[in-house]
Amino acid sequence: MIEFEGLVKKFGERTVLKGIDLKISAGEIVFILGTSGTGKSVLLKTLVGLLRADAGRIRIGGIDVTDISEEDYLPIRRRCGMVFQHPALFDSLTVLENVAYGLMKHERLSLDQARPRAHECLEMVGLGGQDLESLETKLPTQISYGMQKRVSLARTVAVGPEVLLFDEPTTGLDPVTTKQINRLIQELSRKLKTTAIVVSHDMDCALEIADRIVVLDQGLIVAQGSVAEILRSTHPLVVDFLVEAKAREVTA
Ligand SMILES: Nc1ncnc2c1ncn2[C@@H]1O[C@H](COP(=O)(O)OP(=O)(O)O)[C@@H](O)[C@H]1O
Numbered sequence: 001m002i003e004f005e006g007l008v009k010k011f012g013e014r015t016v017l018k019g020i021d022l023k024i025s026a027g028e029i030v031f032i033l034g035t036s037g038t039g040k041s042v043l044l045k046t047l048v049g050l051l052r053a054d055a056g057r058i059r060i061g062g063i064d065v066t067d068i069s070e071e072d073y074l075p076i077r078r079r080c081g082m083v084f085q086h087p088a089l090f091d092s093l094t095v096l097e098n099v100a101y102g103l104m105k106h107e108r109l110s111l112d113q114a115r116p117r118a119h120e121c122l123e124m125v126g127l128g129g130q131d132l133e134s135l136e137t138k139l140p141t142q143i144s145y146g147m148q149k150r151v152s153l154a155r156t157v158a159v160g161p162e163v164l165l166f167d168e169p170t171t172g173l174d175p176v177t178t179k180q181i182n183r184l185i186q187e188l189s190r191k192l193k194t195t196a197i198v199v200s201h202d203m204d205c206a207l208e209i210a211d212r213i214v215v216l217d218q219g220l221i222v223a224q225g226s227v228a229e230i231l232r233s234t235h236p237l238v239v240d241f242l243v244e245a246k247a248r249e250v251t252a
């Protein structure tokens, strides 16, 4: 479904990604773990063509997208729903308008036409029920940060992406909200049958929901495998991540 082959990304003299080989199957939940500055965000941005590779190939659903034009990238980018660390909602639009935005823009629906799908998506992210009516007319600034994250997730899934890309979805959230968002990522991916790539430095989250964990260090994949395989890994960086995850479990 998604394939990186020998992917290299440089900024000036500096090589950030040094040859990434990675295949991700449809429906898989893959966590890409690494300390900050290792090139995780660069990898996601290169996948959706916001940055271009210096060498190697990227294929999405069998299509080689490495050298396609910006114009040809647009429909591909639309198949990849990107969820950023910060909710990035439009502050001047209501919750409903935010969720309906993509449907109105790309499918040329009116707000009324988009409303049922928007409601469905808000329900999927746990914002349905009796509060929906009062919620949908609120502005992002009038709801909690955790709710804003849910709304941003609803907005992303509304347009029906085949791949969900999360960049540090739980960074800066409290432990309870972290757990909720993490479960939501899993539930949504399963329900919508989407592939999910989650960039994170949270090993706890990865151990809980990942089908596969890929550990990136200084631009290279240094370990990868199922949760069971990662738990058995003796790679020093993986061990560090695991120790930190365990330590937090004890102090939680
Ligand atoms: N647009 C850019 N121009 C120059 N350097 C960049 C750019 N984007 C990222 N970098 C550098 O690439 C490295 C990896 O960045 P990034 O992928 O954001 O790390 P992280 O793993 O924390 O997401 C960092 O050293 C960063 O400074």
Ligand SMILES: [Mg+2]
Binding pocket: 040, 041, 042, 167, 168
């Ligand atoms: Mg990043």
